[in-house]
Amino acid sequence: MLIETKGLKKVFKSRGKEVEAVRGVDLSVKEGEIFGLLGPNGAGKTTTMRMLSTLIEPSEGHASVCGHDLASDQAGVRRDIGYVGQEGGTWGEVTAREELIMQGRLYGMSKKTAARRAATVLEAFQLTEFADRNIKTYSGGQKRRLDISLGIMHEPKLLFLDEPTTGLDPQSRAHMWDEVRALRERGTAVFLTTHYLDEADALCDRLAIIDHGEIVAEGTPTALKKEVAGDVVAIGVNERHDEARAMLDAKDFVREVEAGEPDPATGTAVMRLYVDDGSTALPELLRALDGAGIAAASIELHRPSLDDVFLKQTGRSLREEES
Ligand SMILES: Nc1ncnc2c1ncn2[C@@H]1O[C@H](COP(=O)(O)OP(=O)(O)O)[C@@H](O)[C@H]1O
Ligand SMILES: [Mg+2]
Numbered sequence: 001m002l003i004e005t006k007g008l009k010k011v012f013k014s015r016g017k018e019v020e021a022v023r024g025v026d027l028s029v030k031e032g033e034i035f036g037l038l039g040p041n042g043a044g045k046t047t048t049m050r051m052l053s054t055l056i057e058p059s060e061g062h063a064s065v066c067g068h069d070l071a072s073d074q075a076g077v078r079r080d081i082g083y084v085g086q087e088g089g090t091w092g093e094v095t096a097r098e099e100l101i102m103q104g105r106l107y108g109m110s111k112k113t114a115a116r117r118a119a120t121v122l123e124a125f126q127l128t129e130f131a132d133r134n135i136k137t138y139s140g141g142q143k144r145r146l147d148i149s150l151g152i153m154h155e156p157k158l159l160f161l162d163e164p165t166t167g168l169d170p171q172s173r174a175h176m177w178d179e180v181r182a183l184r185e186r187g188t189a190v191f192l193t194t195h196y197l198d199e200a201d202a203l204c205d206r207l208a209i210i211d212h213g214e215i216v217a218e219g220t221p222t223a224l225k226k227e228v229a230g231d232v233v234a235i236g237v238n239e240r241h242d243e244a245r246a247m248l249d250a251k252d253f254v255r256e257v258e259a260g261e262p263d264p265a266t267g268t269a270v271m272r273l274y275v276d277d278g279s280t281a282l283p284e285l286l287r288a289l290d291g292a293g294i295a296a297a298s299i300e301l302h303r304p305s306l307d308d309v310f311l312k313q314t315g316r317s318l319r320e321e322e323s
Contacts, residue, residue: 001028001029001030001031001064002029002030002031002065002066002157002158002189003027003028003029003035003052003063003064003065003066003158003191004027004028004029004063004064005025005026005027005028005052005061005062005063006026006061006062006063007024007025007026007060007061007062008022008024008025008026008027008048008051008058008060008061008062008063009022009023009024009025009058009059009060009061010022010044010047010048010051010056010058010059010213011059020213021044021047021213022044022047022048022051022058022213023044023212023213023214024060024061024214025044025048025061025210025213025214025215026215027048027208027215027218029158029189029191029206030189030206031189032184032187032188032189033184033189033190033205033206034180034181034184034189034190034192034203034204034205035189035190035191035192035204035205035206035207035208036192036193036194036199036200036203036204036206036207036208037049037191037192037193037194037207037208037210038193038194038195038197038200038204038207038208038209038210038306038310038318039193039195039209039210039211039318040195040211040318041195043210043211043212043213044210044212044213044214045162045163045193045195045210046086046162046193047213048193048210049083049160049162049191049193051063051070052065052070052160052191053065053077053078053081053083053160054070054074054077054078055083058070058071065077065080065081065158066080066081066157066158067080068080079154080156080157080158081156081157081158081159081160082150082151082152082153082154082156082158082159082160083151083159083160084147084148084150084151084159084160084161084162084164085147085162086162086163086166092135093134093136094134094135095131095132095133095134095135096122096127096130096131096132096133096135096138096146096149097118097119097122097131097132099135099146099150100114100117100118100121100122100146100149100150100153101114101115101118103150103153103154104117104118104153104154107153107154109154114153117153117155118131118153121149121152121153122149124149124182125145125146125148125149125179126145127142127145127146127149130142139172140167140168140169140172141168141169141171141172141175141176144164144165144168144172144176145175145176145179148161148164148176148179148183152183152188155188156188157188157189158188158189158190158191159183159188159189159190159191160191160192161180161190161191161192161193162192162193163192163193163194163195164176164180164192164194165177165194165196165199166194166195173199177199177202177203180192180203181203184205192204195318197305197306197307197310197318197319200221200306201221201305201306204221205220206218206219206220207219207220207221207224209224209306209309209310209313211310211313211314216310216313216314217309217313221306224306224309225303225304225305225306225308225309226276226304227309228304228308228309228312230255230274230275230276230277230278230304231274231275231276231277231278231279231281231301231302231303231304232272232273232274232275232278232301232302232303232304233272233273233275233278233281233282233285233299233300233301233302234270234271234272234273234298234299234300234301234302235248235270235271235273235285235289235296235298235299236268236269236270236271236296236297236298236299237268237269237271237289237294237295237296237297238266238267238268238269238295238297239267239294239295240292240294241259241262241269243292243294244271244289244292244294245257245259245271247288247289247292248271248273248285248288248289251281251284251285251288253275253276253277253280253281253284254273254274254275254281254285255274255275255276256273256274257271257272257273257274258271258272258274259271259272260272266297268297268298270298273285278301278302278303279301282299282301286299306318307319
């Protein structure tokens with residue numbers, strides 16, 4: 001395991017009041033994976049990440065990061081990780097190349113090694129073209145790529161990325177996903193936070209959902225969605241509605257059927273069938289209808305989303321929290 005935490009807790013004291021930002025988090029992150037911490041604003045994502053990267057001290061609990069104990073070997077942790085904060089840090093009157101070389105020197109590289117490594121990193125993040133231009137002239141996406149370049153300058157085993165795509169346009173976002181995947185291909189594990197459902201779903205090998213400082217679910221996106229309700233197959237039929245419904249409901253892999261009213265214009269009634277695995281249920285359902293001589297007018301397979309997972313665990317929709 002690359003990260004293992006047990007009962008990690010952070011209590012902030014501000015103006016005499018105590019804020020329990022993180023309330024006992026148990027997490028494990030494996031070598032070489034993209035791990036996501038998904039949750040709404042204020043859930044405790046940044047606080048968790050800052051503890052794991054030694055920027056703030058936990059109030060309680062234990063963690064090991066890249067094989068180093070978080071409490072007793074902070075220097076060891078720092079050597080093996082990179083950290084890119086939510087705000088990013090590169091705004092000064094310098095060029096990307098200068099900033100990268102400086103970062104390399106901070107990690108003890110010789111001038112020559114730092115320059116060589118900077119050139120490699122600039123190339124990997126498609127920044128070579130702008131490398132000697134003042135950072136002030138960069139677009140949001142270019143700046144974010146530079147932030148990440150700085151985070152991996154010393155070739156960490158693990159990179160922490162706090163909301164890497166917040167504030168980026170859709171195209172820069174897609175690029176960023178590619179960059180993160182490329183890091184994984186090169187053997188760097190990534191621990192990222194996000195409040196975007198689609199990002200957690202598309203990008204992360206595994207994720208934990210955090211709400212009010214507590215982990216409410218952890219697993220692969222697929223497994224988490226499977227836990228919720230299986231899949232939903234929506235079948236529309238134009239005739240013998242009740243018969244079709246009874247027949248499909250009798251199948252042992254159909255957990256539940258919700259029958260809709262026939263559409264007055266088309267006569268099509270849509271049934272929603274809850275099944276464990278839509279991809280195997282679908283052909284069987286069609287075969288059953290076919291055997292009875294009932295034609296399906298429409299058929300659709302819905303898979304539950306991570307929002308359904310969040311909804312089930314917290315009673316709220318993350319999508320609604322957004323707006
Ligand atoms: N330095 C701090 N002092 C007091 N409260 C804080 C501090 N940092 C964060 N918090 C509070 O802790 C909670 C979690 O914050 P944070 O970890 O930043 O959430 P997220 O990154 O998920 O949006 C919030 O209620 C926030 O206001
Ligand atoms: Mg945050």
